[in-house]
Amino acid sequence: MFRVTIRGKFKGLDDAGRAAVTTGSGAAYTEAGTFTHDASVSTFTFRCQVPAGPDDDEDDAALQAMAALEAYGYAHEILQVAVTDMRTIRIRRKGATTS
Secondary structure, three states, X not given: OEEXXXXXXXXXXXXXXXXXXXXXEOOOOEOOOEEEEOXXXXXXXXXXXXXXXXXXXXXXXXXXXXXXXXXXXXXXXXXXXXXXXXXXXXXXXXXXXXX
C-alpha cells in the first residue's frame, strides 16, 4: 500500500467546485482521494491511498494518485508530491526491547 500526498493550488475554481471540495473534504487516505484546503479554498492537500503490487514503485503510485486527482476535474497546479511505501514502515511497540 502506498500513501500519496499531493499539495497544490486550484486554478479558477468556480463556486460549484468550491462547494463540492468543501463538502467532500476529509483528512483520510482513500483510493478515490480526499481534499483538505485552506479557508479560501485556493490551496489544497490531496490524500490518496494506492494499492501496491509486487513490482510497483513510488513513481507508479504517484502517477495513479495524480490520475485520481485529475478525475475530479478541477483545474490545478501541483506544487509537491510525497509518496510513502507502507510496506517499508516498521512499528515499534512501546516497551519492546531491541536485540
